[in-house]
Amino acid sequence: MTGSTSSSDSTHSPWQLARRCERMNPSVIREILKLTELPGVRSLAGGLPSADTFPVEAMRDAAMKVLTDTPREALQYAASEGFGPLRDWVSAMLAAKGVDAPANRVLITNGSQQGLDLVGKVMLDAGNTVAVETPTYLGALQAFNPNEPKFASVAGDDDGPLPEGIGALPQGTRFMYVLPNFQNPTGRVIPAARRDALVAAAQRANIPLVEDNPYGELWYDDEPPKPLASRWAEGTLYLGSFSKVLAPGLRLGFMVCPQTLYPKLLQSKQAADLHTGSFSQRVVHEVIKNGFLDQHIPTIRDRYRTQRDAMDAALKASMPAGCEWKKPSGGMFFWLRLPAGCDAMALLPKAVEAGVAYVPGAAFYADHPDTRTMRLSFVTLPPADIADAVQRLGNVIQAHLATNA
Amino acid sequence: MTGSTSSSDSTHSPWQLARRCERMNPSVIREILKLTELPGVRSLAGGLPSADTFPVEAMRDAAMKVLTDTPREALQYAASEGFGPLRDWVSAMLAAKGVDAPANRVLITNGSQQGLDLVGKVMLDAGNTVAVETPTYLGALQAFNPNEPKFASVAGDDDGPLPEGIGALPQGTRFMYVLPNFQNPTGRVIPAARRDALVAAAQRANIPLVEDNPYGELWYDDEPPKPLASRWAEGTLYLGSFSKVLAPGLRLGFMVCPQTLYPKLLQSKQAADLHTGSFSQRVVHEVIKNGFLDQHIPTIRDRYRTQRDAMDAALKASMPAGCEWKKPSGGMFFWLRLPAGCDAMALLPKAVEAGVAYVPGAAFYADHPDTRTMRLSFVTLPPADIADAVQRLGNVIQAHLATNA
Numbered sequence: 001m002t003g004s005t006s007s008s009d010s011t012h013s014p015w016q017l018a019r020r021c022e023r024m025n026p027s028v029i030r031e032i033l034k035l036t037e038l039p040g041v042r043s044l045a046g047g048l049p050s051a052d053t054f055p056v057e058a059m060r061d062a063a064m065k066v067l068t069d070t071p072r073e074a075l076q077y078a079a080s081e082g083f084g085p086l087r088d089w090v091s092a093m094l095a096a097k098g099v100d101a102p103a104n105r106v107l108i109t110n111g112s113q114q115g116l117d118l119v120g121k122v123m124l125d126a127g128n129t130v131a132v133e134t135p136t137y138l139g140a141l142q143a144f145n146p147n148e149p150k151f152a153s154v155a156g157d158d159d160g161p162l163p164e165g166i167g168a169l170p171q172g173t174r175f176m177y178v179l180p181n182f183q184n185p186t187g188r189v190i191p192a193a194r195r196d197a198l199v200a201a202a203q204r205a206n207i208p209l210v211e212d213n214p215y216g217e218l219w220y221d222d223e224p225p226k227p228l229a230s231r232w233a234e235g236t237l238y239l240g241s242f243s244k245v246l247a248p249g250l251r252l253g254f255m256v257c258p259q260t261l262y263p264k265l266l267q268s269k270q271a272a273d274l275h276t277g278s279f280s281q282r283v284v285h286e287v288i289k290n291g292f293l294d295q296h297i298p299t300i301r302d303r304y305r306t307q308r309d310a311m312d313a314a315l316k317a318s319m320p321a322g323c324e325w326k327k328p329s330g331g332m333f334f335w336l337r338l339p340a341g342c343d344a345m346a347l348l349p350k351a352v353e354a355g356v357a358y359v360p361g362a363a364f365y366a367d368h369p370d371t372r373t374m375r376l377s378f379v380t381l382p383p384a385d386i387a388d389a390v391q392r393l394g395n396v397i398q399a400h401l402a403t404n405a
Numbered sequence: 406m407t408g409s410t411s412s413s414d415s416t417h418s419p420w421q422l423a424r425r426c427e428r429m430n431p432s433v434i435r436e437i438l439k440l441t442e443l444p445g446v447r448s449l450a451g452g453l454p455s456a457d458t459f460p461v462e463a464m465r466d467a468a469m470k471v472l473t474d475t476p477r478e479a480l481q482y483a484a485s486e487g488f489g490p491l492r493d494w495v496s497a498m499l500a501a502k503g504v505d506a507p508a509n510r511v512l513i514t515n516g517s518q519q520g521l522d523l524v525g526k527v528m529l530d531a532g533n534t535v536a537v538e539t540p541t542y543l544g545a546l547q548a549f550n551p552n553e554p555k556f557a558s559v560a561g562d563d564d565g566p567l568p569e570g571i572g573a574l575p576q577g578t579r580f581m582y583v584l585p586n587f588q589n590p591t592g593r594v595i596p597a598a599r600r601d602a603l604v605a606a607a608q609r610a611n612i613p614l615v616e617d618n619p620y621g622e623l624w625y626d627d628e629p630p631k632p633l634a635s636r637w638a639e640g641t642l643y644l645g646s647f648s649k650v651l652a653p654g655l656r657l658g659f660m661v662c663p664q665t666l667y668p669k670l671l672q673s674k675q676a677a678d679l680h681t682g683s684f685s686q687r688v689v690h691e692v693i694k695n696g697f698l699d700q701h702i703p704t705i706r707d708r709y710r711t712q713r714d715a716m717d718a719a720l721k722a723s724m725p726a727g728c729e730w731k732k733p734s735g736g737m738f739f740w741l742r743l744p745a746g747c748d749a750m751a752l753l754p755k756a757v758e759a760g761v762a763y764v765p766g767a768a769f770y771a772d773h774p775d776t777r778t779m780r781l782s783f784v785t786l787p788p789a790d791i792a793d794a795v796q797r798l799g800n801v802i803q804a805h806l807a808t809n810a
Contacts, residue, residue, distance in 0.1 A: 014613040018530045024672040051477035060472040067465040072456035075652035110678040125423045142676040208419040247480035249683035267429040271547040272522045273515040278654035
């Protein structure tokens with residue numbers, strides 16, 4: 001081989017990073033998850049569904065059937081739009097929720113995370129404003145960030161973002177990202193009246209909505225109100241997922257796109273990875289096509305309701321005065337606010353030392369983080385471990401308060 | 406529901422597209438593939454591997470084993486980097502080709518197409534120059550386009566791009582994209598001496614290389630020379646795929662990243678879709694872990710060699726004087742150049758009418774397309790159908806030449 005070797009000198013690396021890389025950062029959650037793999041740490045940090053809920057038998061039967069009946073189709077290149085019968089299934093499932101989602105506007109994605117990536121690509125130029133809740137889903141901030149937008153945080157209360165906040169957004173705001181059901185991280189659900197008011201405010205401001213609904217089926221008290229997309233069909237892009245009702249490792253989600261955006265979202269999907277895996281799509285369709293989820297989801301709800309109740313009881317038993325939380329009516333998370341003088345990030349090393357981990361809430365804010373907050377997942381550990389972990393956490397907070405009193 | 410209805414007036418659509426959408430267009434190939442689904446059309450257009458090569462039994466056994474032995478891990482969220490044992494396998498496979506690819510620099514992707522998407526995201530700002538061959542892989546142009554780069558086409562000959570073309574690239578060119586083995590669309594392989602010269606020129610210009618190698622195992626005469634990455638480890642990013650040696654419908658590929666880029670590529674992958682499907686990764690690893698490909702790939706080579714020879718014979722028998730092609734020594738495509746006065750795009754409707762389809766070559770050029778070229782795939786149809794299709798194509802060209810003589 002010929003050639004100079006100047007390039008092997010790291011000061012002359014030939015690689016240059018795009019400007020957008022400045023806004024890419026290691027996921028706080030994934031970094032924390034590494035910590036929590038230490039032996040003896042009970043983790044309330046991750047958003048991992050309980051593996052006990054995965055329908056292994058049904059998946060095995062379906063994989064067998066797909067690879068016996070249609071192996072060539074399952075292993076061959078396929079349409080970028082997704083597997084036709086799966087798109088039909090999504091369409092029918094959403095029609096039952098009042099959402100007009102014809103199959104020709106359904107796009108199958110690698111989890112709803114990819115839907116967020118495509119939404120950002122197709123709608124955000126550098127410097128554009130995208131409105132988000134505060135706090136909001138960290139993964140959405142990460143998905144939009146490569147397009148270098150400005151984030152505008154819309155203030156909210158226990159019922160979700162405030163309609164007047166939407167009215168005050170800058171003109172030209174590209175869209176508002178909303179997670180109406182059992183939000184990650186706060187667990188709150190937006191009531192029907194607030195949904196109406198939000199949609200009305202968005203229509204007045206002519207700001208469309210990107211509605212993310214990974215947790216909607218995980219309700220433990222009452223079924224949540226109908227989606228925003230059922231209230232403003234042409235102004236709402238809807239994202240869904242099979243991660244929380246079947247299994248996340250398949251990476252299977254979907255989006256229902258406004259007609260004006262569908263061609264560009266589809267071309268963006270083609271350019272990103274040609275199509276979502278045919279085998280996974282066909283296996284999932286085989287599992288769910290005859291009403292399997294109607295039987296399966298209630299078993300998940302029963303399990304997670306018990307775990308939620310265990311965490312609520314444990315918090316009541318272990319948290320010192322001044323800690324605030326609301327018992328969520330669905331989803332996977334409690335959102336805990338510590339007394340004044342506490343910083344959830346600063347407390348984390350002590351908590352891990354005491355054998356419990358969580359995600360500091362600051363990671364979920366586009367700006368002005370509330371550093372007293374933390375997210376606690378109740379779906380990964382069984383009730384006894386939840387009680388033990390929350391007790392350890394309570395002790396750490398108590399000790400901190402006592403020291404700083 | 407409240408609210409104005411101005412938004413239902415399509416002239417007041419709330420949705421706005423990002424500027425980059427102007428550069429997204431329907432894939433010519435996918436549009437043509439739709440044409441070729443018409444009954445009676447023999448398609449030489451698509452790059453679909455023969456489904457007869459898919460190892461269905463092995464896949465079924467592996468899926469069973471994975472869902473029996475490690476169902477929870479296969480269905481749960483997993484690391485963005487990819488499945489550890491699969492990364493180790495890639496590392497060892499590449500070491501045997503002289504490429505230094507430690508597993509901690511291997512990233513598993515949704516096909517190598519996603520690798521191209523991530524490369525563009527991490528390295529291309531709007532207006533940056535990216536160098537490509539001319540013609541080049543259409544999917545790479547589509548993957549890079551959302552980042553709004555300028556393309557600089559590097560002139561080439563039958564041995565690949567010319568080293569002096571690399572020397573003449575604008576300063577600051579972010580990288581050159583090269584497909585050294587049995588290029589899509591031309592089928593040419595870059596000989597060892599040209600590889601050395603290209604790497605030397607790239608080193609002198611301090612322009613790194615993105616090496617795409619989906620077809621390297623599909624050689625029918627001689628094994629191709631060692632990868633560019635074996636010649637310039639720190640200046641080459643390498644992309645590979647399981648699509649052509651196992652099955653494309655799984656969407657499984659990998660990239661070997663320079664150390665300086667790995668963290669940003671990983672964060673970009675996290676933001677794009679969290680991780681590649683765990684189940685698919687584990688099934689593929691289960692299939693290949695004990696040397697399966699050493700037995701399997703030679704059977705693919707035997708099949709495709711026969712088909713390649715059939716197409717070469719058919720072209721010799723059916724093409725009028727003035728048509729030019731080289732018999733490729735691997736891959737999936739012949740690159741045919743028609744006599745002066747022919748336009749491959751204009752001829753396509755007549756060809757489809759005559760029952761044969763192809764991809765006009767113009768789609769594969771970033772600029773200055775040679776409109777006399779077309780790409781013919783020999784892997785999808787059996788030899789008898791190839792002969793028939795090529796004969797029909799010859800007749801169409803002959804008739805056109807006769808009419809315009």
